[in-house]
Amino acid sequence: MSSRHLIDRMPSSCRICRCWGASSLCGACLQRFSAPQHRCQRCGLPLPGMEAAPSTCGACTSQPPVWRRAVCAQDYAFPWSDLVGDFKFKGDVALARLLAQQLATALRRAPQALEVDLVLPVPLSAPRLQERGFNQSWELARRLGQIFGLTCHADLLQRPVDTAHQVDLSLQERDRNLRGAFMVTPGQHQKVAGRRVAVVDDVMTTGATLREATRTLLLAGAFSVDVWTVARTP
Numbered sequence: 001m002s003s004r005h006l007i008d009r010m011p012s013s014c015r016i017c018r019c020w021g022a023s024s025l026c027g028a029c030l031q032r033f034s035a036p037q038h039r040c041q042r043c044g045l046p047l048p049g050m051e052a053a054p055s056t057c058g059a060c061t062s063q064p065p066v067w068r069r070a071v072c073a074q075d076y077a078f079p080w081s082d083l084v085g086d087f088k089f090k091g092d093v094a095l096a097r098l099l100a101q102q103l104a105t106a107l108r109r110a111p112q113a114l115e116v117d118l119v120l121p122v123p124l125s126a127p128r129l130q131e132r133g134f135n136q137s138w139e140l141a142r143r144l145g146q147i148f149g150l151t152c153h154a155d156l157l158q159r160p161v162d163t164a165h166q167v168d169l170s171l172q173e174r175d176r177n178l179r180g181a182f183m184v185t186p187g188q189h190q191k192v193a194g195r196r197v198a199v200v201d202d203v204m205t206t207g208a209t210l211r212e213a214t215r216t217l218l219l220a221g222a223f224s225v226d227v228w229t230v231a232r233t234p
């Protein structure tokens with residue numbers, strides 16, 4: 001197990017407005033910031049309207065992404081950007097449960113989203129994991145596994161290459177920079193082959209990381225790959 005488990009604590013106040021209550025997200029904030037949003041089932045970007053039927057945006061219709069489905073709970077904007085940042089960079093682990101619950105709610109709403117066999121986190125490279133002390137994606141993935149009774153593996157997908165920070169790179173450079181960044185653990189391909197895999201990450205920005213993780217899993221024989229993220233850059 002490459003990630004140390006973070007222990008859930010009982011929350012004591014709303015993580016957005018700080019009002020005191022029994023829940024980490026009060027009713028008012030839930031209503032204001034967590035309303036259901038109609039999204040493209042392929043890329044997770046918002047679509048106009050509130051249709052019940054699954055929809056695909058124009059961009060995904062003409063050029064479908066490598067993964068089968070994308071479920072993204074929230075836009076990467078206030079307050080979710082702050083909460084994800086506190087979770088990831090300050091090690092605020094009470095937020096892991098809150099963010100996993102947001103994603104769980106989005107998954108329950110999305111048709112067929114739970115038709116998967118295996119949940120994997122986007123892995124961190126060894127130096128990054130050591131620096132942070134935990135993998136935020138694993139903290140989300142293992143909670144989703146518990147909630148839905150799905151099999152999770154912390155280490156099945158690995159990141160042997162510590163790729164440079166992606167922030168300053170163009171879309172094409174990001175894809176190039178990430179090529180070969182991931183691998184399925186040698187000798188463990190049978191755990192992936194023929195399986196419907198969900199890959200979990202905290203945020204999808206350009207999708208370059210999830211694209212490369214998806215390619216790696218499909219090459220290893222996965223039947224399908226879905227991507228699940230708490231937030232999506234609009």
Ligand SMILES: [Zn+2]
Nearest residue numbers: 014017026029
């Ligand atoms: Zn609140």
Ligand SMILES: [Zn+2]
Nearest residue numbers: 040043057060
């Ligand atoms: Zn789309």
